[in-house]
Amino acid sequence: MKAVLVLFEEHGLHRKAPSCYRVVKELQDAGFSCDLWIFCRGNTLPPDIALFEAERVVCLQGMAQAINGHRQALAMLEVLCEEYKPEILLFAEDYTGTELSPCLAYRIGGECLVACTGMRWDSSEQILYVEKAVYGGNVFAEFAVREFPFAATLKTGEGIPYHPESAFDGEMVEHRLPLAAPLPDLEVLGSTPAPADGLEEARVVFAAGRGFGGRGELQRLHQMLAKLGVQAAATRPLIQSGMMPMDSLVGITGKSVFPDLLITAGISGSAPFMSGARYAKKIIAVNNDPDALIFTQADVGVLADCKDVLRELELLLKLREL
Numbered sequence: 182m183k184a185v186l187v188l189f190e191e192h193g194l195h196r197k198a199p200s201c202y203r204v205v206k207e208l209q210d211a212g213f214s215c216d217l218w219i220f221c222r223g224n225t226l227p228p229d230i231a232l233f234e235a236e237r238v239v240c241l242q243g244m245a246q247a248i249n250g251h252r253q254a255l256a257m258l259e260v261l262c263e264e265y266k267p268e269i270l271l272f273a274e275d276y277t278g279t280e281l282s283p284c285l286a287y288r289i290g291g292e293c294l295v296a297c298t299g300m301r302w303d304s305s306e307q308i309l310y311v312e313k314a315v316y317g318g319n320v321f322a323e324f325a326v327r328e329f330p331f332a333a334t335l336k337t338g339e340g341i342p343y344h345p346e347s348a349f350d351g352e353m354v355e356h357r358l359p360l361a362a363p364l365p366d367l368e369v370l371g372s373t374p375a376p377a378d379g380l381e382e383a384r385v386v387f388a389a390g391r392g393f394g395g396r397g398e399l400q401r402l403h404q405m406l407a408k409l410g411v412q413a414a415a416t417r418p419l420i421q422s423g424m425m426p427m428d429s430l431v432g433i434t435g436k437s438v439f440p441d442l443l444i445t446a447g448i449s450g451s452a453p454f455m456s457g458a459r460y461a462k463k464i465i466a467v468n469n470d471p472d473a474l475i476f477t478q479a480d481v482g483v484l485a486d487c488k489d490v491l492r493e494l495e496l497l498l499k500l501r502e503l
């Protein structure tokens with residue numbers, strides 16, 4: 182089995198410890214071969230790579246000059262996954278890792294968990310047990326991962342002592358990030374300005390789900406919410422398809438929200454989503470299925486097609502602007 186730790190040099194590798202360091206060690210001890218894929222700014226490797234005792238380091242150069250950095254990084258990671266076929270992909274829990282890991286997992290047909298704090302491999306059962314905080318950080322849960330590839334972000338910590346005298350003596354492979362890398366089928370639909378305090382503090386949240394519509398509808402939604410100053414959120418299918426950013430995910434693997442009003446549209450009301458949505462004071466749910474679970478949890482249920490609701494809301498907004 183192969184695991185890979187994907188890091189971005191600019192963040193300082195040893196600062197990603199202790200979780201990354203501990204998990205890599207744990208997997209190495211369980212017999213995994215562990216490689217490092219590093220997005221480097223220049224042509225030289227950061228000196229602290231020796232810390233991870235990787236068997237192979239793949240140095241991805243040219244990141245600093247790349248336009249659309251994340252999209253190109255994603256395209257590059259897909260190519261590397263095809264070449265090296267790792268079962269486990271580890272990212273540090275930072276903005277880049279949190280953006281890339283679910284998108285990459287989706288593209289390579291895998292699963293993803295974010296903000297993990299530990300992992301252990303059970304070789305007799307061939308199960309990866311992944312630890313992460315749930316329910317607003319009050320409980321630690323262990324998830325059993327049986328299918329691979331699997332991507333995860335690991336919470337960072339205080340760092341561990343770094344000894345500059347240790348040297349990396351494994352295999353070194355260099356890849357240059359092509360500036361004109363073919364871009365994946367990912368389109369940025371726009372974004373709603375986040376209130377200074379963030380999604381957790383927003384008073385009104387509009388959460389879109391799989392049934393909300395396609396790219397066109399989401400783009401229109403973003404434009405409308407930006408005018409209203411309402412915070413956008415999403416369920417996991419929209420995050421995994423790359424249509425909404427990771428930091429808008431509500432639920433057990435995302436954020437808990439505490440608004441006065443939460444509007445859900447095209448959302449079934451699954452338990453993982455509701456665990457982050459249930460603190461809302463009032464929930465208005467739009468769904469075209471009268472038996473949708475969300476209707477049992479909402480204060481107001483709107484049995485309608487999201488497309489009609491979106492059209493009506495746009496019309497109301499236009500009238501208000503006249």
Ligand SMILES: Cc1cc2nc3c(=O)[nH]c(=O)nc-3n(C[C@H](O)[C@H](O)[C@H](O)COP(=O)(O)OP(=O)(O)OC[C@H]3O[C@@H](n4cnc5c(N)ncnc54)[C@H](O)[C@@H]3O)c2cc1C
Nearest residue numbers: 390391392416417432433434447448449453469470486487
């Ligand atoms: C370990 C684990 C962790 C997870 N963590 C999370 C998490 O943190 N957050 C999260 O969201 N999910 C999470 N999930 C996924 C979760 O189980 C559900 O799959 C997901 O929440 C479903 O999203 P959804 O409601 O958008 O899609 P669906 O369940 O597919 O529901 C779509 C809904 O839209 C309705 N609909 C369809 N078309 C229309 C229309 N035109 N108009 C109106 N309604 C329409 C349908 O009736 C349906 O009810 C997790 C899963 C696992 C296994």
